[in-house]
Amino acid sequence: MSETAIAPGFADPGRDSQAVFRAAMMAMARPGTICKLPVALDAPAPLAPGTAALALALCDFETPIWLDPALATEADVAGFLKFHTGAPIVVHPNEAAFALVAGANEMPALHRFAPGSLEFPDRSTTLFVQVETLRKDGGWRLSGPGIAGRAHLSAAPLPPTFLDELKANHAVFPRGVDIYFVAGHRIAALPRAILIDS
Amino acid sequence: MSAVGPTSAKGAAPPHPAAPRPPSPDGRRTGGADGYNFAYLDEQTKRMIRRAILKAIAIPGYQVPFASREMPMPYGWGTGGVQITASILGPDDILKVIDQGSDDTTNAVSIRRFFEKTAGIATTTRTREATIIQTRHRIPEEPLADDQVLVYQVPTPEPLRFLEPRETETRKMHALEEYGLMHVKLYEDIARHGHIATTYDYPVKVDGRYLTAPSPTPKFDNPKMHMSPALQLFGAGREKRIYAIAPFTRVVSLDFEDHPFEVNRFERPCALCGADNVYLDEVVLDNSGGRMFVCSDTDFCQERRAAGHAGEMLARAPSFVAGQR
Ligand SMILES: [Zn+2]
Numbered sequence: 001m002s003e004t005a006i007a008p009g010f011a012d013p014g015r016d017s018q019a020v021f022r023a024a025m026m027a028m029a030r031p032g033t034i035c036k037l038p039v040a041l042d043a044p045a046p047l048a049p050g051t052a053a054l055a056l057a058l059c060d061f062e063t064p065i066w067l068d069p070a071l072a073t074e075a076d077v078a079g080f081l082k083f084h085t086g087a088p089i090v091v092h093p094n095e096a097a098f099a100l101v102a103g104a105n106e107m108p109a110l111h112r113f114a115p116g117s118l119e120f121p122d123r124s125t126t127l128f129v130q131v132e133t134l135r136k137d138g139g140w141r142l143s144g145p146g147i148a149g150r151a152h153l154s155a156a157p158l159p160p161t162f163l164d165e166l167k168a169n170h171a172v173f174p175r176g177v178d179i180y181f182v183a184g185h186r187i188a189a190l191p192r193a194i195l196i197d198s
Numbered sequence: 199m200s201a202v203g204p205t206s207a208k209g210a211a212p213p214h215p216a217a218p219r220p221p222s223p224d225g226r227r228t229g230g231a232d233g234y235n236f237a238y239l240d241e242q243t244k245r246m247i248r249r250a251i252l253k254a255i256a257i258p259g260y261q262v263p264f265a266s267r268e269m270p271m272p273y274g275w276g277t278g279g280v281q282i283t284a285s286i287l288g289p290d291d292i293l294k295v296i297d298q299g300s301d302d303t304t305n306a307v308s309i310r311r312f313f314e315k316t317a318g319i320a321t322t323t324r325t326r327e328a329t330i331i332q333t334r335h336r337i338p339e340e341p342l343a344d345d346q347v348l349v350y351q352v353p354t355p356e357p358l359r360f361l362e363p364r365e366t367e368t369r370k371m372h373a374l375e376e377y378g379l380m381h382v383k384l385y386e387d388i389a390r391h392g393h394i395a396t397t398y399d400y401p402v403k404v405d406g407r408y409l410t411a412p413s414p415t416p417k418f419d420n421p422k423m424h425m426s427p428a429l430q431l432f433g434a435g436r437e438k439r440i441y442a443i444a445p446f447t448r449v450v451s452l453d454f455e456d457h458p459f460e461v462n463r464f465e466r467p468c469a470l471c472g473a474d475n476v477y478l479d480e481v482v483l484d485n486s487g488g489r490m491f492v493c494s495d496t497d498f499c500q501e502r503r504a505a506g507h508a509g510e511m512l513a514r515a516p517s518f519v520a521g522q523r
Pocket of ligand 1: 468469470471472473492493498499500502
């Protein structure tokens, strides 16, 4: 597939990056809220349009990207990301500034990504986890910064151990990873500061 | 690790608009078609700042280091806040800028003009109309809404700096949540003055974890930070730090059981609009000691007067205080 033309990125890179970032910022500030990304990208499968938009808005030569096996086996995906962002692709999850996951069912445990250090908890991985369903009811009960009272979020499919991994991730705060769930072009954030029970 | 260099694939590139600026280090073109970048900063810088903002929101109160850029204004003029605003701003935003509580000071006016010129965005003095409010010193009196973003210009982001000058040490103190020194300092205040003397930049604990500087807002405004529906972003340009308080986040001013945190109360209402429980500035009227106390938040005061509220000196106040009537 290497002879295929690389799919186009943002039509207006400055404007589109800002619009996508702003949605991502509001999602991060309001965990459990589902935001629609305002930009549709025709990304190479199995990269979701929302994941592609987040990557193009946030990644560049300074941010190593890790691809899960489902994405890594499609050469077009790495080609698309490298071409549009210049980001290096890394082999180990804990080297990644951003980790992109299309096969959420079989994703590595969260503790295998970079949690940052106590001195520099920002040196951590942000995950874009693609799911089929993303709803703001049922599922997990969330509380903490960004949430007035409680919020609910359900995302599927995910590994059976995922809830325990989320709790363990929160338990090492201020270390830990931050997650964007992506369904099509809809996103919801789950930062490490959020307490999860269900 | 060697980063992947500029993208150079031939034939597959989507057409770029003609760009007068050279490409940024990652090979992307950054210029707008009309000769400069939207909101001044190049796209690579904005991406870096945006990533720092996301981390700051995810770790409330933690100071994220960022590669602060030179801005076409001196440090002390809010370059940290300006870089945040430039990085989050979109064409549909409506920006308000205040210094102290006023939209009309030189600093506020020049920052507002800077964004009108470089981003072509709309500006306002009305708190309610603004989507982004950049501030030095004050939080508006009118409660903020949950779709608003408050951007603080911060000169001194590290609340422990005056107790411990070494960055490696303060970083360790934050890592281990060792904030005893700050309590000792505040307690020494009590021993010396009978109360905690700090009235500006009064330290807060964010979500029960990070000691954080509201810098340099008066402690009068500290309670407004607690569970605010608005997202609060803090930028320190010279010190190269960004931090954040997510909406609906617990923000507690440090205190002691026998000396609870108290805001400064004003004994009188605003002389122009009659508002109680607002932050007042003293205005000297003449050389013979005449003075009055008026809202520091000029938009709040004007809106109240427009709605028919009147303070005891409204009719007599000179126009340099009361504005045109
Ligand atoms: Zn007033």
